[in-house]
Amino acid sequence: MARATTPAVELEVSGRTVRVTSPDRVVFPGRGLTKLDVVQYFVSVGDGILGALRDRPTTLERWPKGVFEGARMSTRADNSGDAFYQKRLPQGAPDYVETATIAFPSGRTADQVCPTELAVVAWAANMGTLTFHPWPVRSSDVDAPDQMRIDLDPQPGTDFADAVRVAPELRALLHELGMEGWPKTSGGRGLHVFVPVEPRWTFTQARRATIALGRELERRLPEQVTMKWWKEERGQKIFVDYNQMARDRTIASAYSIRANPRATVSAPLRWEELGDVHPDDFDVLSMPARFAEVGDLFHALSAPTPEDPERPAYSLEPLLELADRDEAEHGAGDLPYPPEYPKMPGEPKRVQPSKDRDRKRAADAGSPADAAADGTAG
Template sequence: MASERVTLTVTDADGDGEREISMREISLSSPNKVVWPVEGGDGITKAEYADYVQQVSTPFLAANGHRPVSLERFRDGIASSDPDAAPGAGGFFSKNPPKGTPDFVDAVDVTYNSGRSHPQIVLNRTSAIVWAVQMNTIVFHPWASLASNTDNPVELRIDLDPQPGTGIAEAIVAAHGLREVLQEAGLEPFIKTSGNRGLHVFCPIVPEWEFLTVRHAVIAAGRELERRMPEKVTMSWWKEERGERIFVDFNQANRDRTMAGAYSPRAKVGAPVSTPIHWDELDDVDPTRFTVRTIPGRLAEIGDPWADLQASPGRIDTLLEWWERDVSNGLGELSFPPEFPKMPGEPPRVQPSKKVAANWDAEGNPVED
C-alpha cells in the first residue's frame, strides 16, 4: 500500500544558493498522488514535483522570490487527460497566507486596486516552495515588484498571447519585433516560454515608477510594435477585433495582475514549465520539451538564461516619451480589466459591436437619460 505521508528534509541556502544555513523537515501528504497525467507514460507524482522544486530552487527564487506571489492550487491535481483542456480548470488562487502557514513562509502587506490591503505570501527559501507544493500549488504567479517596495515594479513585462488561428510560430515573429522595439527604447529584454502557447518578454527596470506608469510604457511599446507589424500583432482589448494576430496583453502590467513565473509549472497535461530561454534559441524553440522532468537536466547543461536578469536594470523614459507622443496624437488610455474600478480616460467598457455612440460621452462615461 502506498505511503500516505513522508517527511522531507529540505536544505535552505543563502542568497546565492551556495552555503547551507538551515535544514527543515516538511511533511508531504499523499506523495504518490499523480499531480499531472503524462501521455504514454507514468504520471508525475507529488513527491516527484517536490523533488523538482528543490532542484530548481536557486533560479526559481531569483525569478519569483522576495516578492508577493499568488499560489494557484489544485486539490486533485490536473485530473484531465485532455491536452487541450483549458489551463486553470478546477484550480483556485491563494494570496494571503492560509491558516497554519509555518513561520518560514513570509508575507508582506500589499494594496490592491480597490484600495484594500492585506498580507500576501512571499517565498524566500526552498522550504517555502516545498510547503507550497504540499499545499497543492501548481502555478506560481509572482508580482513584478519586490516585497521591499510593492508599489514600484522591477520588471516591465509583456505577454505575447496567440489568438485563435495563431500559435508559437507567430509569437516568435512578434517576439523578435518586440525585442527590436525595446532595445531602441534603451531596454534589454529577456524571454521565456509561457508554458502554454505564448511567450513572455521581461525587461529589468529601476523601481522608480508605479504600476500605472509602467503600464503606459508597455502600451507605448505595444503600439509601436503594432505600427510596424499591423498584420501580425494587435493591441485590441476586445477579442472580436483581434483577428488571427498575436495580442500584446498590456493589462498584465497592472497591479495585482500576474503571469506564471519562471520555472513554474502550468496546469496542463505533461507538466509543462514556463522556461527562460536565450534569444538564439527562440527560432527553434519547442515549449512542449520543457517540463518538470526535463528542466533540471537543462539547467545542469546550459545554466539559467536569466541568471543576469537583474544585473543592469534599465529606464522607461523613452517609452514614456512615446506614450506622451501618442497621447498628443489622440491615442489615450486603453481598457482595463473588468474587475478594476473605472479609470480616468478609460474608453467605454462595452464591446465595439454593441456600442451605441450616442450613449457615451467623450470621457467614456454612460450618458444618463
C-alpha cells in the same frame, strides 16, 4: 477496506525540513507524476525558481486534487472548482514563510506569501501549488514595479511560432530604447519577455509604458501584432497584453509548472534558440537536465545579493516620452482596464464594441429599454 495512507516524506531543503504529505498522490495522470515528483522538481531548479520569486509577493495557483480530465479552476462567480488562486497567507503556514502587504485595485489589502528561501517553494508545492504568480515588485516597495513584463499572446489561428516571429522586432525595438529583455515560454502557446526597470515608477506609468511599446510594435508589424483589448477585434494576430502590467495582474514565473496534461513549465530561453524550440520541449521531466546544463538564464532578473549585487535596470522614460508623443500626435490615450477594476481616470468606455454598436442602433431606433441601458433615456 480503506486504502492505506502512504507515510509522509521529509525532505531537507536548504537547511530546513519540509514534510511532503501523501507523496504518491498522482498530480499529472498522463505522465505518472506524483506530488513528491512535483516537490522534487522545484528543488532541482531551486536557484531558478527562488530567483524568480525571492522577495516578491506571490499568488499561489493550487491544484490540490491534481490535474485530471475535467478539472477546472474556481472563479469569482463559481468557487466550486478543483483549483484556486491563493492570494492570502494560508492558515498554518510555517513561521519561516514571510509575507508582504499588497493593495488590490479595490483598495482592500492582503498579506501575501513572499518567498525568501527555497523551503517556502517546497512547502507551497506540498499544498498543491503548481504555478507561482509573483508581482513585478519587491517587498521593499510594493507600489514600484521593477520589471516590465511583455506578454506576446497568440490569438486563435496563431501559435507559439507566430509569437517567435514577432520577437526579433520586439528585441530590436528594446535595443533602440536602450533596453534588453529576457524571453521565456509561457508554458502554453505564448512568449513572455521580461525587462528589468528602475523601481521608481507607479503601476499606472509601467502600464502606460507597455502600451506605448505595444503600439510601436503594432505600427511596425501591423499584419502580425494587435493592441485591441476586445477579442472580437484582434483577428489572427499576436496580442500584446498590456494589462499584465496593471496592479494585481501577474504572469507565471519562470520555472513554474502549468496545469496541462503534459506538465509543461515556463522555460527561460536564449534569444538565439527561439526558432528551434517548442513549449512542449520543457516539462517537469526534461527541465531539471536543461537547468543543470544551462543554469538560470533569468539570473539577471533575480534579486541582487551582497555577494552578487550587480543587476541591469533600465529607465522607462523613453517609453513614457513615446506615450506622450502618441497622445499628442495621434490622440492615442489610455486603453481599457480589466473588467474587475474600478473605472480609471482617462480610461475609454469599457464596452465591447459590438454591444456598443447594438446599443447605439437601439437608441437611434427609439427603444426606451435599450436607451435607458445606455444611459440616454430621460
